[in-house]
Amino acid sequence: MTNWPVILGIAKTHLKSKFRQTAIAALGVTFGIGSYITLVSFMTGLNKMLDDLILNQTPHIQIYNEIEPSAIQPVGFYEEFQGYTNVVHSIKPRQVQKKIYNATPMMAYLNNDPDVKAALPQVKTQIFYISGAIEIGGNLTGFDILEEVENFNFGDYIVAGTANDLKNTENGILLGIGIARKMSLDIGDRVQITTVKGEVFPLKIVGIYQSGIAELDNIQSFSNLKTVQKILGEPNNYITNINVKLHNIDNAIPMAREIEKKFNLTAMDIQTANAQFETGTQVRNLITYAVSITLLIVAGFGIYNILNMLIYEKMNDIAILKATGFSGRDVQYIFLSQAMIIGIIGGVLGLLLGFTLSYVIDGIPFETESLPTISTYPVNFEIGYYFFGIAFALISTFFAGYLPSLKAKRIDPVHIITGQ
Numbered sequence: 001m002t003n004w005p006v007i008l009g010i011a012k013t014h015l016k017s018k019f020r021q022t023a024i025a026a027l028g029v030t031f032g033i034g035s036y037i038t039l040v041s042f043m044t045g046l047n048k049m050l051d052d053l054i055l056n057q058t059p060h061i062q063i064y065n066e067i068e069p070s071a072i073q074p075v076g077f078y079e080e081f082q083g084y085t086n087v088v089h090s091i092k093p094r095q096v097q098k099k100i101y102n103a104t105p106m107m108a109y110l111n112n113d114p115d116v117k118a119a120l121p122q123v124k125t126q127i128f129y130i131s132g133a134i135e136i137g138g139n140l141t142g143f144d145i146l147e148e149v150e151n152f153n154f155g156d157y158i159v160a161g162t163a164n165d166l167k168n169t170e171n172g173i174l175l176g177i178g179i180a181r182k183m184s185l186d187i188g189d190r191v192q193i194t195t196v197k198g199e200v201f202p203l204k205i206v207g208i209y210q211s212g213i214a215e216l217d218n219i220q221s222f223s224n225l226k227t228v229q230k231i232l233g234e235p236n237n238y239i240t241n242i243n244v245k246l247h248n249i250d251n252a253i254p255m256a257r258e259i260e261k262k263f264n265l266t267a268m269d270i271q272t273a274n275a276q277f278e279t280g281t282q283v284r285n286l287i288t289y290a291v292s293i294t295l296l297i298v299a300g301f302g303i304y305n306i307l308n309m310l311i312y313e314k315m316n317d318i319a320i321l322k323a324t325g326f327s328g329r330d331v332q333y334i335f336l337s338q339a340m341i342i343g344i345i346g347g348v349l350g351l352l353l354g355f356t357l358s359y360v361i362d363g364i365p366f367e368t369e370s371l372p373t374i375s376t377y378p379v380n381f382e383i384g385y386y387f388f389g390i391a392f393a394l395i396s397t398f399f400a401g402y403l404p405s406l407k408a409k410r411i412d413p414v415h416i417i418t419g420q
Helices: 004-017 019-055 103-111 145-152 163-167 177-182 225-232 249-263 275-313 315-323 328-362 383-410 413-419
Strands: 061-064 116-131 134-143 158-160 172-176 190-195 200-209 220-224 241-246 266-269
Touching: 004 019, 004 328, 019 275, 019 328, 019 383, 061 249, 103 116, 103 241, 116 145, 116 225, 134 145, 134 177, 134 225, 145 163, 145 241, 163 172, 163 200, 163 220, 172 177, 172 190, 177 200, 190 225, 200 220, 220 225, 241 249, 249 266, 275 383, 315 328, 328 383
Parallel strands: 134 220, 172 200
Antiparallel strands: 061 241, 061 266, 116 134, 116 190, 116 241, 158 200, 172 220, 190 200
């Protein structure tokens, strides 16, 4: 039967007798775990910030009328051409209005779905911003600003003015910061816009919008739903887009396919719309985890080398232990205990070091005009990283100490004693 108090006492004595080597091994684990926690927390925090920059502004499902060629061309309706390969050149898109028919009952249907958090109407149109003799192309979106703030965090991207300012101003407009700078406009000024039909409308600037995506900020502006419908000369039931927010983003793909089948409209899910961006995020995460785990493995090899040298220096002690009745398994447990003690001490200190560095980074100011919602460097304090860090520290130190302890177990005390 293993006498653990005695084994742990001997292990502690060995570690204390070689305190410098013990401290170096523990610090190897400490810096390995600390570097892992700091790196993975910062990199995943950065990735989350970039994801939120895109995904917070993207509905889980976008419903609209897609302009596309007819699936069946007129030649396909003639019976005499059935069974032949028909080649048609210069196919033109079918004449489809941007308006979504029966949009109001469709939104009522979607809002009654328990998986749907909100289904919000929008009217999108192309316009020109007029500045003297200059016309700058852009987009105007009409929506319910308060609903967008509640469901899509739209208020985070209003850098001047408020959502209520737009809601309470019938002819108000939230102007993209890129357009505002190009035309030297600010809150309280008026901007003239013209539709593709050539009609000109003056709108009062009540706020400035900045998404952090320069290409979008250079063309995009927003107004109330009724204002845009009035500009287009359309009735109150004129809707071009329905944006759907789900309780669970994982349901976006199957629900989008169901909507397309049921309503004969295009339903773009968020995964499809941002496929390239998600691929970039996965690659960045893969690199982060690969570098982090490499740091832990390097720390494990440091422990292995130190314990391996410790065994050579403790040959006489091993011989005496075995000569006084300790079995080879007991000797193995002694050196494994030393490795685990180093792993526990180094791992706990590493978690504290990683948390401290992450906390310091999280408080460093990070201000840039392209990211109006960010004030400090992003850090992700996910508790799972800390559990993984301490678990990896214990596992790596166990295997780092296993081979040296196995060697100590097999040492023949007779050869050591007779050799001296």
